[in-house]
Amino acid sequence: MQQSNTYIILFSIGLTIVIGGLLSVTSVVLKPLQDRQVELDTKRSILGAVMDVSSIKDPDQVLKVYSERINSYVVDYEGNRLITNAKGDSIVAEKVNVSKNSKLPAEERQYPVFQAMDNGNVDAYIFPMYGQGLWDWIAGFIALDGDLNTIKGVSFSHKTETPGLGARITDAEVQNRYIGKKIYSSSGNLESVEMIKGEKGLPLDDHHIDGLSGATMTGNGVNAMLLKYLRSYENFMSKVKSESGSGVAAI
Amino acid sequence: MSTETLEKDQAVVAVKEPSEALLSKRRKKVVSDPLVDDNPITIQVLGICSALAVTIKMEPTLTMAIAVVFVIVFSNVIVSLIRNFIPNRIRIIVQLAIIAFLVTFVSEVLKAYYYDMFKVLGAYVGLIITNCIVMGRLEAYAMANKPYDSILDGLGSGFGYAWIILVVAFFRELLGSGSLFDFKIFEAIGWSSFPTNGLMVDSIGAFMILGILIWIQRHKTGYVESH
Numbered sequence: 001m002q003q004s005n006t007y008i009i010l011f012s013i014g015l016t017i018v019i020g021g022l023l024s025v026t027s028v029v030l031k032p033l034q035d036r037q038v039e040l041d042t043k044r045s046i047l048g049a050v051m052d053v054s055s056i057k058d059p060d061q062v063l064k065v066y067s068e069r070i071n072s073y074v075v076d077y078e079g080n081r082l083i084t085n086a087k088g089d090s091i092v093a094e095k096v097n098v099s100k101n102s103k104l105p106a107e108e109r110q111y112p113v114f115q116a117m118d119n120g121n122v123d124a125y126i127f128p129m130y131g132q133g134l135w136d137w138i139a140g141f142i143a144l145d146g147d148l149n150t151i152k153g154v155s156f157s158h159k160t161e162t163p164g165l166g167a168r169i170t171d172a173e174v175q176n177r178y179i180g181k182k183i184y185s186s187s188g189n190l191e192s193v194e195m196i197k198g199e200k201g202l203p204l205d206d207h208h209i210d211g212l213s214g215a216t217m218t219g220n221g222v223n224a225m226l227l228k229y230l231r232s233y234e235n236f237m238s239k240v241k242s243e244s245g246s247g248v249a250a251i
Numbered sequence: 252m253s254t255e256t257l258e259k260d261q262a263v264v265a266v267k268e269p270s271e272a273l274l275s276k277r278r279k280k281v282v283s284d285p286l287v288d289d290n291p292i293t294i295q296v297l298g299i300c301s302a303l304a305v306t307i308k309m310e311p312t313l314t315m316a317i318a319v320v321f322v323i324v325f326s327n328v329i330v331s332l333i334r335n336f337i338p339n340r341i342r343i344i345v346q347l348a349i350i351a352f353l354v355t356f357v358s359e360v361l362k363a364y365y366y367d368m369f370k371v372l373g374a375y376v377g378l379i380i381t382n383c384i385v386m387g388r389l390e391a392y393a394m395a396n397k398p399y400d401s402i403l404d405g406l407g408s409g410f411g412y413a414w415i416i417l418v419v420a421f422f423r424e425l426l427g428s429g430s431l432f433d434f435k436i437f438e439a440i441g442w443s444s445f446p447t448n449g450l451m452v453d454s455i456g457a458f459m460i461l462g463i464l465i466w467i468q469r470h471k472t473g474y475v476e477s478h
Binding site for chain 2: 011012015016022023026030033034038040162
């Protein structure tokens with residue numbers, strides 16, 4: 001009887017229902033916790049571009065600091081604020097899927113902007129980025145000073161860059177190399193900051209940082225990602241500058 | 252295959268003596284055998300993929316070890332409980348479905364409670380499904396033995412896997428990153444110029460340590476692979 005086709009089919013159906021049911025329950029029960037973890041991770045990364053968050057262990061503290069320091073909104077390619085999407089739902093900067101957006105043409109993407117505030121003044125503008133490393137995606141945030149030229153900090157993450165080589169882009173020591181560099185040339189052209197090939201430890205100008213020995217391909221990915229996203233935010237940046245220049249508050 | 256029949260014989264013996272002690276000599280052997288003499292990694296050479304992939308640092312390795320022990324023990328006991336109902340012709344698929352269920356469960360729990368660990372381990376938790384040790388134990392042991400014995404067998408194999416990858420991770424993190432559980436050990440003892448070895452961070456380092464472990468163990472036990 002146990003070998004009959006009917007028994008086998010019934011057994012399979014029963015097993016599928018039981019296992020599928022248990023997994024659905026697990027998924028539903030854990031979903032809020034998982035969403036919170038993802039949110040926490042995003043906010044930690046954003047804060048990580050302007051301050052050292054590794055010392056804050058308590059999740060609630062991270063969220064508290066975030067809500068105090070960060071003011072977020074979404075702009076389009078032209079630099080105009082987006083309040084609602086095509087369906088009329090409001091757009092939340094933290095919920096914008098940067099990886100999905102990066103596949104759209106530049107003009108159609110949504111660009112989240114995170115403003116780090118300090119006593120009512122804009123301390124830093126933080127932009128998310130997404131690109132390709134050597135093996136798979138890399139992503140990150142770049143924080144610019146209120147002048148929208150000097151880099152205040154960067155934070156990178158990656159999926160599967162090689163540990164000890166490309167994965168070093170997540171090391172604080174490598175990310176600190178960006179601090180103080182300029183994205184605009186003195187004549188006002190967008191130059192971005194480029195990671196050079198090789199790791200020589202020599203002093204470099206405002207638009208170059210030391211590379212990663214043995215990880216030139218990852219470095220190229222980071223360079224391409226930075227340039228692409230700084231170009232995409234260029235309209236927004238000039239808009240902010242002209243508005244503040246004419247005496248109107250940026251917000 | 253010979254071990255399978257042997258284990259089946261043992262099972263028959265167990266049935267004849269229902270009053271067998273909770274931790275009889277035979278049962279102790281079920282747990283202790285896979286720890287050294289029949290270790291899944293060093294003797295059976297199973298589960299090498301994950302042994303290489305997750306052993307760069309101690310913390311993810313410990314998480315992986317706990318996850319694998321959990322999956323082996325629970326899949327063993329579930330399969331053992333329903334072993335008389337599983338149709339023989341689809342038993343491999345049934346085993347696979349049960350393992351996949353447990354692995355997905357572990358992955359979901361990690362994502363909810365240890366998100367950082369979930370990011371580090373990423374795909375490797377899902378790959379427990381393909382860890383030959385788990386399925387090997389189901390097919391060779393749990394299908395033919397009672398639940399309690401299967402739990403012991405799962406614990407034995409799980410910890411046999413766990414201690415080996417922890418040893419590999421210990422040396423890889425110590426020599427490759429100069430730390431243990433991310434605690435900078437060499438800086439703490441005042442040797443901050445300790446030259447870390449990039450080879451240890453690479454998978455090659457895991458191969459080397461694993462090879463040395465297998466060498467030491469076979470030298471001690473005198474085990475030789477028969478062809």
